[in-house]
Amino acid sequence: MPQIIDGKQIAMQIKEELKERVARLKQEGKSVCLAVIQVGNDPASTVYVNGKKKDCAYIGIESRSYELPEETKEKELLALLDQLNHTEDVHGILVQLPLPSHMDESKVVKAIDPAKDVDGFHPVNIGKLCIGGDGFDCCTPAGVIQLLKRSGISIRGRECVVVGRSNNVGKPTALLLLRENGTVTIAHSQTKDLKEITKRADILVAAVGKPKFITKEYIKENAVVIDVGIHRNEDNVLCGDVDYDDVIEKVGAITPVPGGVGPMTRAMLMYNCVEAACK
Template sequence: MTAQRIDGKALAARLQETVAARTAGLGATQGLRPGLAVVLVGSDPASQVYVRSKRRRTAEAGMQSFAHELPEDTGEAALLELIARLNTDPAVHGVLVQLPLPAHIDPMRVLAAIDPAKDVDGFHVVNAGRLATGQPGLVPCTPLGCMMLLRERHADLSGLHAVVLGRSNIVGKPMAQLLLAENCTVTVVHSRSRDLPMLCRQADILVAAVGRPELVRGDWIRPGATVIDVGINRVVRPDGTARLIGDVAFDEAAAVAGAITPVPGGVGPMTIACLLANTLIASCRQAGLPDPDLTPAPGA
């Protein structure tokens, strides 16, 4: 068996095209242009690259991009003051604070300060609570992207057994909630779970989100299962060059699974595309408009 490769890069491009079209229509009919403010504290190289990509993609979608780059020694009070200003700025519909923050700043306090209506990362406890109770809210971008990738493979998820490997607030927990909302039977496994391979082999859908390179081996996969690899791990080869690999041993898993996302080119591109989608949704809700239809055009 050779698994179908689920192309996150292609789906992300289709979603961004849809977002750009809806954004243009919103401007033409309502005179409204969604705006995304991205706040970066410090000079972490990986964060800088990611933030630049977000800004570029925001502009490509026809949205306003507001950049706030603060020095490493910025105090927590100053950061909270900036967030308060962004919360009340009518041109800003989405506020994103890039993580990780410097050690002297409490990330939970910062995330809690963002207006839930502008929390396009979906990390605020209000949005987490809405997701858990089935109410409308802003959904974390990576799990939202994972769900869209799953729908590329499965028209109906109802009744499938989904195993989520990882229990973080950013991916694992919201992923489980989204799968429950699709009527999956959901098992969440983590570092304290007993016999991880056995639990993973039960999955029709396996979502790996633990940040451990190639933890999931081929013999952990149920034949024909769909594997969503959220991990992005930078590993250095013996010659000193680096490469990105996932939490799943891709070649081994692809020989067993029915479908699998690659790393890179799977979940990663979907995260930024879903950030743009959340910004558009947030702008519509703040203007009292219905949520836009963001169903991507069918792939080729």
């Protein structure tokens, strides 16, 4: 039987650890505060933002919400970020993505003080993730590493294939697997003979962005499959980039969707917030 990697449980374990850390900080008179900014009211974003606020409350992190209307000017958002950058008792700043199309996402991300960029999206933090250093690792990739480590799956020396090269997921996940001494291949939509490449993987990370794209023809017997995708169909049913039912008999271990990587993304955001407050 394959090992089903329970992201919800591992995320809870991390949250318990953080809760204790925050309690100890409070005894020293220190608080932890995350500013959460949402522009517009995309329903999916609202779900995610509420999840993050709930996590904050559970751990004892103060969350300050900024709900800005869809038509907010970029200049106004940048002014708010400048203000929060200079607010001493705000330790982390999260701008929920995607932003409305009239805003330049990369410009907005760059306006966050890297020391408060708990998403790990600022180029300074991506650079530190690449060369090593005391930056913030992107939450989803950091969550993938924690899932593997805490499930007793070793990365060192193993063939890791990441399918997808996005700036927020594919690329940083590959870099973190490399940091853990994996042998890493990044495959993508232009890769020739994709199945031949993915079949070499001891650890396969699916970050393709296409529902149920990875079927059993893509995987080696007993491979570890980490599904970073999240898709919602018309009936509000979630699925990932991996065709779970198709691959389940063949894999050695797999993350479900929901209940796999998603909760870990949130847990690592909380981890970065606590780290931000400690720095």
